[in-house]
Every structure is written in structure tokens, then in C-alpha cells.
Amino acid sequence: MHLSVSAFAVLSLSCLITAQTCDTSNNTLYLTAPALVTTPQNTSTIQCWRLRNPFLISTTAGIAGSRALNLGNVTDLSYVVQPPRFEGGLHNAPVPQ
Template sequence: MARLSALFSAFLLGVAHADQYMNLTTLTGRDNVSVLECWQLSTPFATSDVPGVAGTQTLELGGLANATYTVIPPRFDSGLHNAPVKQYVWFVSGVAHLSLPNATGEAIVNGGRYGLIYADDTKDISGWGHLSRYPGGDQTITVTFPVQDGVNPNHTVLHDGPCTLSESMGV
């Protein structure tokens, strides 16, 4: 009902309403090799009617299986590895340098508001995996959210390579 009311108000005011979507840098696999892609989740943000956050923009990420909070020491090198499961990874603080062992692609992810990525390059779709390095002088904090039943969120691939900052802004 709140969404209908907002659309009607925009119509009366002559303001165009455009749905906003989340774009995520994604580590995925193609031809048994890890690649970086920019994904746009298929579900748009919605105006919440939940008490305490009514009127704010929300996005349901789908079924999640668990959550893990990790403290990564400064200048840590995780080496070559695959994503253990299909999961959202939110870099809460710090900085991560993600690279591919058999390609030139890389992504620098700064913790905070735009620090959410999706990791999908599990062993079943990528034989090589990716490298994660944490070059900062402070700890990097991550929270990982595996997706329920290993099912990726509905999405569209916007392009090869990581999302740009301008593609991630606006929400």
C-alpha cells in the first residue's frame, strides 16, 4: 500500500519514479575459471512499512543460511582459494584487493557502505579460484552471509569486470 501511495503521489506531483536496483561486484566462474562480473539484482528496492524504518529503502537479499563475523589482520594474504559457498561478503571496514590468478581482472573493495560483494566462484564452477589480499595497516572486518541452498539471487550481468563506484552509488 505504501508503494502504491508513493507512486500516486509522484504522479500527482509530475515526478517520474524510477526503481533502484543493487549492483554488486561478483566473483564467479566461467569455463572453470574465476572471473569478475558486475551483477544487478533483479528485485528493486522497496519503501518499507516496517515500524522503526517505515519510509526507508529496503532490499530483501533472499534466503540466507548463516552469518559469520571475521577479523582479518593487517597485510593478510589469504592465498589462492575458492569461495567456500555461494555467499554475500560485506567488508565492514578495511580494504580488500581481489585478483584472479589467470587473468588481469582485479577489484579493490573498501569497507563500509559500498563494501558488499557476492562470491560465487566455488570449486564446482572454478578450478582456480581467486586471491584475496588485505593490504591495509588496520584489521579488515567482514561478515559473510551464505545463501540458502546454494541458490544465487536472480540477477542480470551488467558487464565483465567489477562494478564501478558510480554503478554502486545512488541508494
Template sequence: MNRLLHFAALVATVAVAVKAASNSSYLQATALVTNAQNHSALQCWQFTDPATVSSEAGTSGSATFAFANTTETIYTVIPARFNGGTHNAPVPQIVTFLSGLAHITLPVAVHGNSTLDEAWIVGGADGFLIAVDTGGTGHITTYPTDQPTVSLQIPFASMEDVPAYSVVSEGPCHSGTSGGQLV
């Protein structure tokens, strides 16, 4: 039963990040990383492997991107107006915000307090984030709305299990969304 729930959550995570079916599409996502100065930073990543087209019943023809070697999935309901404080990702993980709004800022401004030092992640189809800043100065996450924010945290078994990627740009992804998308 746990494997089935984990699989269902992983499929849901990919489904919210995927917007179009194409063999030449690549998933991009905002990532929280630890830079060479041991500070958390935001980057826009593009995963190296392209999305594939599903042949599974119920999703046949849809774009998919598989994340292998993930562990338990954690469903979290975060109270309205919650301040998560300064923290690091506990493990390398996917975080998908299903609803609500997350505002991520850096306690040490890597880019001089510009928009490259913050990300607004809107829950739903664009609510996708990779968090791998397990060391360094950490980041601050606040949830500024009057409604709870719901998230799924899906840890990778290890940093080596994060899929291959290239850095598209410093700061969060901005091509139409702050979360994940196919390009």
C-alpha cells in the first residue's frame, strides 16, 4: 500500500509539472542549491533527459518525466501565514506545492537582494521546486496567504539520485512560471 501511495504521489508531482507532450521537451525547475561560498542560492535547472510520451492507460500521449530513486512521500498542510524560518533542505528533495503560496528568500543575498534572491512558488500546476541546499546558510520560506498551503515532499535516496541537469540561469526560473515547466 505504501508503494502504491508513493507511486501515486510521484505521478501527481510529475503531472503538475508537465504541460505538453513532446519527445523534445525538457523539464525546467527552480532549484535551491548551496553555492561555492556555502550560501543557499536559487538557480533555474533544466534536466538533461527529455520528457517522454506515456503509453500507460489513462495518460497515454501525455508528457512524463520520471524521478527514480525517491524515498517516502510526505504530505504536509502548512498553516496560513506560517513562517518556516531559516532552514536547509533536510535531504535533497522534490517539493511540490499543491495549493497556496510559498515565498522563498535567502538570508544572505547572493545577488544583492534582487529578484534573483527570491522565488514565489504558486501552488498548483506551477508549484514545483527542487531543494538540495542541505548545507550552508539555508533559506527562509514563508507562506503569506490567509489559506493553508499543501505540499508534497519527495526525498531522493541521495544527492547522486538527483537527475542530471544543466543550470539555465542564476535565480528562479522565469519562463512563464516560477516552478516547473516543459520547454
């Protein structure tokens, strides 16, 4: 069965995406978030999504030292967690905006 994600589900996911889990066996941080998914038959279900790739410590200028998450096979998209008052230094944008 093919599931389509409604605009509401995407909004819900973006609002709840702060949920993170830590695998204590190797101190690896993963992103886990609840999502509201709507089927083509207009029924909804709540699912818990855990992204396959863990957060890694970034070496990219401007965010070096913060945790970054590769979100998969997309063009120039990542999820970065920066601590309060983070100073990443001066840098140029990685791609044209």
C-alpha cells in the first residue's frame, strides 16, 4: 500500500521533530519523531519514525563542532543541532540560496 503524507502530517512532524534518542551502548544520537500519516483512503495513523543515520560531529565551516544529521538522498538538506550561544565563526553559504 502506498502512503501519502498530508501537509498536516509534515507540519506535525516539523513541530514535534525535537524528539531525540541516544543509543547508550555507543553514545550515538538518533532523531526520533512522531508523525501523523494519512492514507489515500483518508484514514490517519500516528507513527514513530527513527531516522536510520545518527547525528555526527560536523567539520563544516560555520557549524564545526555541532551535531549534524544527513537526511538521505536529497539535494543540499541537513538537520543541524547547535547549542545555545554557539559560535561557528565567519563562513560563506555552502550553496547559492
